[in-house]
Amino acid sequence: MNKTRGVVLFARNNGRLDYVKQAVFLAKRIKEYLDLPTTVITDSFNYLQSNFDVSVFDKIIQVEYMETKNNRAFFDGSLSHKTAPFKNDMRDGVYNWSPYDETLLMDTDYIICNDLLLKCFDMQHDLMLFKESYDLADHRDHTEFEHISDYTIDFYWATVVFFRKTPENEVFFDLIRHIKQEWNHYRRLYQVESSLFRNDFAFSIAVHIMNGFAKGSFVAPLPGKHLYTTDRDVLQRLDKDSMIFLVEKKDHLGEYTMLKTEKQNVHVMNKFSLERIIDAEMKNV
Amino acid sequence: MDERLDKALKFSNYMVTLNNQKRVIKEKFFEDLLYFNSGCQFTVTKELITFVGLLIDRGNDTDVVLTDDNDIPAKIGDLKSFYADILNTYFTAANNYHTKYEDLRKNRSVEKLVNYE
Numbered sequence: 487m488n489k490t491r492g493v494v495l496f497a498r499n500n501g502r503l504d505y506v507k508q509a510v511f512l513a514k515r516i517k518e519y520l521d522l523p524t525t526v527i528t529d530s531f532n533y534l535q536s537n538f539d540v541s542v543f544d545k546i547i548q549v550e551y552m553e554t555k556n557n558r559a560f561f562d563g564s565l566s567h568k569t570a571p572f573k574n575d576m577r578d579g580v581y582n583w584s585p586y587d588e589t590l591l592m593d594t595d596y597i598i599c600n601d602l603l604l605k606c607f608d609m610q611h612d613l614m615l616f617k618e619s620y621d622l623a624d625h626r627d628h629t630e631f632e633h634i635s636d637y638t639i640d641f642y643w644a645t646v647v648f649f650r651k652t653p654e655n656e657v658f659f660d661l662i663r664h665i666k667q668e669w670n671h672y673r674r675l676y677q678v679e680s681s682l683f684r685n686d687f688a689f690s691i692a693v694h695i696m697n698g699f700a701k702g703s704f705v706a707p708l709p710g711k712h713l714y715t716t717d718r719d720v721l722q723r724l725d726k727d728s729m730i731f732l733v734e735k736k737d738h739l740g741e742y743t744m745l746k747t748e749k750q751n752v753h754v755m756n757k758f759s760l761e762r763i764i765d766a767e768m769k770n771v
Numbered sequence: 772m773d774e775r776l777d778k779a780l781k782f783s784n785y786m787v788t789l790n791n792q793k794r795v796i797k798e799k800f801f802e803d804l805l806y807f808n809s810g811c812q813f814t815v816t817k818e819l820i821t822f823v824g825l826l827i828d829r830g831n832d833t834d835v836v837l838t839d840d841n842d843i844p845a846k847i848g849d850l851k852s853f854y855a856d857i858l859n860t861y862f863t864a865a866n867n868y869h870t871k872y873e874d875l876r877k878n879r880s881v882e883k884l885v886n887y888e
Contacts, residue, residue, distance in 0.1 A: 602802065610810035610843070620798055624791065706841055709812055710802045723887075730885055733791065743784070745791045746885035750799055 489587035491607055492544060493520070494580055495594050497528040502570035503560065503757050506534045508594035511764045513542040515598045522590070527576065527583055547583055549576060556683055561717035562758035563732070565740045575666060577644065577685045581651070581659035591647040595757050599727040600749045605709045606648040613655055613705045614648040615689065616712035617641070622745055622752070623719060625736040634687050635677040639694045640701065643712050644685035645753050654696075661692045714753035721759040724767070788881045796871040803864035806857050809847065811839035815857045815864070823854045
């Protein structure tokens with residue numbers, strides 16, 4: 487029997503950022519580049535239904551709208567930021583919510599420009615994450631994305647996750663839920679300085695535990711590298727599969743260098759600039 | 772500002788952009804070198820091409836075990852077909868890289884480097 491395949495996105499708005507809009511935009515790109523169905527898990531169903539074309543989604547899963555005290559600063563380039571709730575605490579539920587046997591879980595700010603992630607479905611690994619990453623601004627210190635703290639374990643990105651429904655992966659996602667619930671304990675145990683709950687950290691800790699508190703092969707790397715720009719950079723233009731960024735200059739606050747990518751998937755952490763691009767594109771449709 | 776310094780700073784800005792673009796197209800080249808077979812991922816390197824060529828020359832061209840990027844052993848049924856595929860992957864990637872590199876080399880302004888009108 488053929489296994490079902492698809493992508494799952496979380497879209498929980500926080501009053502500042504429109505994750506629903508980002509999810510609609512990304513679902514269209516997923517259809518175009520990966521030809522996969524997309525399920526969205528959202529707490530803003532009415533807003534989604536009344537403002538967007540819901541046919542881009544294979545399935546819409548409603549979750550309860552909840553406030554969170556997990557606040558963080560979201561930058562829009564190096565000189566501007568807004569503090570907003572960081573509603574990232576439902577990712578562990580994707581194992582049960584996903585309607586697919588084989589799932590790609592993605593952040594809504596991961597911009598798909600090629601079909602490389604399709605290769606996951608042909609590979610023999612049941613769980614894949616990005617470990618190796620590449621900052622489009624070469625000068626920044628990226629050690630925070632190599633280890634979760636100075637003296638502890640390897641860092642894994644939770645931005646894109648491929649998983650099959652296996653008993654081991656069910657244990658893995660249950661473990662992430664446990665780590666989330668006991669976050670203050672685990673962040674101290676793994677010497678994470680910030681009290682802010684981050685899925686990258688929770689996934690990294692869970693991988694470490696599942697590997698027998700060691701490095702190991704429980705998780706395999708996703709194909710390619712995780713390319714990213716931080717929220718100190720600005721997405722300036724998106725034209726089909728090419729993007730132009732303003733990347734912050736070293737030691738020159740508020741100054742930028744232009745950079746272009748072509749046919750490369752990029753994690754665009756400046757969500758404000760991403761939304762400006764999406765707005766412009768929607769106006770042109 | 773001193774005209775000499777002004778010109779140097781403009782050139783410096785161009786060089787930063789040029790070097791950034793070179794890094795990005797090199798990363799694209801590395802990504803294009805990925806080849807997938809039997810559920811495994813192989814980065815096509817000159818070493819892999821030479822090794823597979825050597826195996827074929829010595830008559831080992833069926834059911835050959837190779838280890839992939841994650842050190843997973845993969846049994847390759849038809850090594851000649853595998854060889855043709857990795858050669859194709861390598862030259863497609865290298866040709867694209869060369870084309871993009873030459874474009875960068877010819878463009879002498881920041882705007883032209885990123886085709887920003």
